[in-house]
Amino acid sequence: MESKVVFVGAGNMAEAIAAGMVRAEFCAAEKIVMTDIRPERLSGLETDLGVSTSADNSVVKNAEIVVLAVKPQIMNDVLEDIAPVLRKETLVISIAAGITAEKIERALGEGTRVIRVMPNTPALIGQGASGIAAGRLADEADLEVAETILGCVGETVRVDEKDLDAVTALSGSGPAYVFYLLESMLAAAEEMGLEKETARTLALQTVEGAARLMKDSGEEAAELRAKVTSKGGTTFAAMTSMEESGVKPAIIKALKAAQMRSKELSG
Structure with a gap:
């Protein structure tokens, strides 16, 4: 089955964004897949949100959009894991702090479109503030998709990627x-x-x-x-x-x- 959005990582922020997307009717819950290594976490998400879940990151092969929602410390392993199966036409949105679009593009292969986002925890109640920056190959349509997704959980602003460190300091933290x-x-x-x-x-x-x-x-x-x-x-x-x-x-x-x-x- 083709999935509209796959979340790699199913922490609190990923859950908040997924719930916001369903609430705002960006897509149906059954079109969202969330991956995690914790079976109990996945079971809870299936019950609470109605999304599909998997312990296998290879489900990204069926995605229109992949949201990278893992800790920066394990991002290298995750990118290595999904690179062989990710489709070139898939939009990649990363909410990991400090991981540049260039690094993600390099790991996932030539032609990958990347959007970086720095959200904050009030997104958990739909009151977040998110800075959004386009990678080298992402276009206006990609930015609009990211704005729509993050707009489900609060306000968004566009920034240059070089300013995301300041955004992290101001609103992220x-x-x-x-x-x-x-x-x-x-x-x-x-x-x-x-x-x-x-x-x-x-x-x-x-x-x-x-x-x-x-x-x-x-x-x-x-x-x-x-x-x-x-x-x-x-x-x-x-x-x-x-x-x-x-x-x-x-x-x-x-x-x-x-x-x-x-x-x-x-x-």
């Missing part, structure tokens, strides 16, 4: 920064005597509301911050403390460290 901020806010709330659930509700709505306000208003972050920072007030005291502690330079340094690590992975 970005949810962790927000969780770290929330972790810190909740720790402070506990020290100040607030009930745990009360603090959680207030903190989550504050972060979500602030992001929505910036998105809907179109204003810059600095402008919105200034509007709630009256000199001598409580917010002013907090912002002064953050500036004295070097919070902004520390965040910039952290993102650059993530960018550098992404470049190292692409080696």
